[in-house]
Amino acid sequence: MTAPADAREALALVTDDFAELPFAGEPSGGDGPLGWTGYDRARAAAATRSGEAESVVCGTGAVGGVRTVLVSFEFGFLGGSIGEETGARVAAAHAHAREHRLPVTVLLATGGSRMQEGMRALLQLQRLAGESARTRAAGLPQLAVLRDPTTGGGWATLGAGSDVVLALPGAQVGFAGSRVRPADADPAAYTAGSQLAHGHVDAVVRPEELRAVLGRWLGLLTRPAEGPVPPPYALGGTAPSASGREAVARARRPERPRADRYLAEVFTERAELSGDRAGGTDPGMRCGFGRLPDGRTAAYAAQCGTATRPAGFRTAARLVRLAGRLGVPVLTLIDTPGAANDAEAERAGAGPAIAELFGAVAEARVPVTSLLIGEGGSGGALALAAPGNTWATPDAYFSVIAPELATGILKRPPEEADDLADRLRPSPEDLVALGAVRGVVGARPDGAGA
Known part of the structure; x- marks a missing residue:
C-alpha cells in the first residue's frame, strides 16, 4: 500500500x-x-x-x-x-x-x-x-x-x-x-x-x-486502570537465598526470567514508546502501555538486565510523566547491574538523567508499583523503584554497590567479593528486614506463573 x-x-x-x-x-x-x-x-x-x-x-x-x-x-x-x-x-x-x-x-x-x-x-x-x-x-x-x-x-x-x-x-x-x-x-x-x-x-x-x-x-x-498495579507473581525459583553471595549468584543466572517474560505474563497486549526525545535510545529499557486482563491499561518501564544508559533513564521518566498526565498507574521492573559508567554515558548526562527519573517517580501523580526481578545495582536501579511500594522476587538482590566494585573501593583483593556480598545483606529477605522492600512475592497459587 x-x-x-x-x-x-x-x-x-x-x-x-x-x-x-x-x-x-x-x-x-x-x-x-x-x-x-x-x-x-x-x-x-x-x-x-x-x-x-x-x-x-x-x-x-x-x-x-x-x-x-x-x-x-x-x-x-x-x-x-x-x-x-x-x-x-x-x-x-x-x-x-x-x-x-x-x-x-x-x-x-x-x-x-x-x-x-x-x-x-x-x-x-x-x-x-x-x-x-x-x-x-x-x-x-x-x-x-x-x-x-x-x-x-x-x-x-x-x-x-x-x-x-x-x-x-x-x-x-x-x-x-x-x-x-x-x-x-x-x-x-x-x-x-x-x-x-x-x-x-x-x-x-x-x-x-x-x-x-x-x-x-x-x-x-483512554482506558486507565484504577488503583495501583499488583506486583506480579514470581516466575523463577521461590526458595529463599541462604546468603548474600547466593542471592547475587541467583540473580545473575542466565536462565533467570527477565523483563520480557514478566511483561508477557502481566499484559495481554502492549504498545511501546521509543526514545528519550533528546537524541538517544536504550534497548535495555522497555517503556510503554499495556492492557491488563480486565481490559484496563497500565504503563510500564522495565530494565532488561543490562547497564542502563542515560537515554533509558530519560525514556522511563518520559513514560512516568505521561502516565501521570493520563491517569494511568505504572509498573516498573528493576533489573540492572547499575547505570552505565563509561565515558560516553557521562558525556550523555548519566547523572542528570538519573536525577530526572528519581524526580519523575517522586512526583508521580499516579500509583507506582515496582518489582525487583533480578539485579538491583545501586542508584541506577533505585531510580526506578517506587518509594514504599517496591517488592522483590526470590531470585533477586539489591545492593548499595556491586560486591566486585566494593572490593576496589575498600582496597580488598577481588577474591573477597563473596564475603562482601554477605556483609552487604542484599538478599530479598534482608531487604525486607532492612525496610528496603515491602515483601517477597511468591509463585501464583495455581502454579501457572504471574
Missing part, C-alpha cells in the same frame, strides 16, 4: 466514519496581511487543485473503536503550510476535543509556516503550542502520524510535541526543509528512520498497519 498523498486519503486510511467539524471563522480575503502580490490567486488555485479550502481538514472519527478528533494536513494546498486560518481551524479542533473529552490525532504533511503571511503565520506556532498545552493539561492524549514531508514548525509543534509519534516509511522528517538545509547536509538525517534511531519517533508504521497500530494506542491511552 502506498502512503496517502492528501488529507482525505490519510483520513480514509485510519477511519471509515470521518465527520468534518464546521468552521465558523471567516477566511481572510485579498493578498493577506503582507499584501503579498498574487497570494489571493495562489490560494484560489490551491483550493481548485486540492479541493480543500485550507491546508488542514478537521473532524472526528472512530479509530479502533475510539472516537478521536482528527486533524489532517493537505500538502496540496500550498505545501500544507501553516497560516492564520490553519491555526484557527486547529485551535477549534482542540477546543472541541477538550469540550467532548476526546483524544487528538494529527496526520501531518507540511512544509512549515506560510511565507506569504510572514510573522502572522509564524506566530501560529505559539498558538498551536498553546492549544496542545491546554489539551495536555486536560489529561487528553495527543498522537501524531508523520507523513511525507513533515518539516518546519509543524514538526516542531504538533508533531514532536505529541505524546506518541508514529511515522510512515520513507517520510521526510526534520525541522529544516529540503530547500533550506546546508548543501553538505546528510539527507539520511532528515528521515523517519533516522528520527526513530535517535529517539524522536516511537515507531515507523507501514500504511496498511497504521489503522490497527493507531487504534491500539488510542485504546490503551
Whole structure:
C-alpha cells in the first residue's frame, strides 16, 4: 500500500466514519496581511487543485473503536503550510476535543509556516503550542502520524510535541526543509528512520498497519486502570537465598526470567514508546502501555538486565510523566547491574538523567508499583523503584554497590567479593528486614506463573 498523498486519503486510511467539524471563522480575503502580490490567486488555485479550502481538514472519527478528533494536513494546498486560518481551524479542533473529552490525532504533511503571511503565520506556532498545552493539561492524549514531508514548525509543534509519534516509511522528517538545509547536509538525517534511531519517533508504521497500530494506542491511552498495579507473581525459583553471595549468584543466572517474560505474563497486549526525545535510545529499557486482563491499561518501564544508559533513564521518566498526565498507574521492573559508567554515558548526562527519573517517580501523580526481578545495582536501579511500594522476587538482590566494585573501593583483593556480598545483606529477605522492600512475592497459587 502506498502512503496517502492528501488529507482525505490519510483520513480514509485510519477511519471509515470521518465527520468534518464546521468552521465558523471567516477566511481572510485579498493578498493577506503582507499584501503579498498574487497570494489571493495562489490560494484560489490551491483550493481548485486540492479541493480543500485550507491546508488542514478537521473532524472526528472512530479509530479502533475510539472516537478521536482528527486533524489532517493537505500538502496540496500550498505545501500544507501553516497560516492564520490553519491555526484557527486547529485551535477549534482542540477546543472541541477538550469540550467532548476526546483524544487528538494529527496526520501531518507540511512544509512549515506560510511565507506569504510572514510573522502572522509564524506566530501560529505559539498558538498551536498553546492549544496542545491546554489539551495536555486536560489529561487528553495527543498522537501524531508523520507523513511525507513533515518539516518546519509543524514538526516542531504538533508533531514532536505529541505524546506518541508514529511515522510512515520513507517520510521526510526534520525541522529544516529540503530547500533550506546546508548543501553538505546528510539527507539520511532528515528521515523517519533516522528520527526513530535517535529517539524522536516511537515507531515507523507501514500504511496498511497504521489503522490497527493507531487504534491500539488510542485504546490503551483512554482506558486507565484504577488503583495501583499488583506486583506480579514470581516466575523463577521461590526458595529463599541462604546468603548474600547466593542471592547475587541467583540473580545473575542466565536462565533467570527477565523483563520480557514478566511483561508477557502481566499484559495481554502492549504498545511501546521509543526514545528519550533528546537524541538517544536504550534497548535495555522497555517503556510503554499495556492492557491488563480486565481490559484496563497500565504503563510500564522495565530494565532488561543490562547497564542502563542515560537515554533509558530519560525514556522511563518520559513514560512516568505521561502516565501521570493520563491517569494511568505504572509498573516498573528493576533489573540492572547499575547505570552505565563509561565515558560516553557521562558525556550523555548519566547523572542528570538519573536525577530526572528519581524526580519523575517522586512526583508521580499516579500509583507506582515496582518489582525487583533480578539485579538491583545501586542508584541506577533505585531510580526506578517506587518509594514504599517496591517488592522483590526470590531470585533477586539489591545492593548499595556491586560486591566486585566494593572490593576496589575498600582496597580488598577481588577474591573477597563473596564475603562482601554477605556483609552487604542484599538478599530479598534482608531487604525486607532492612525496610528496603515491602515483601517477597511468591509463585501464583495455581502454579501457572504471574
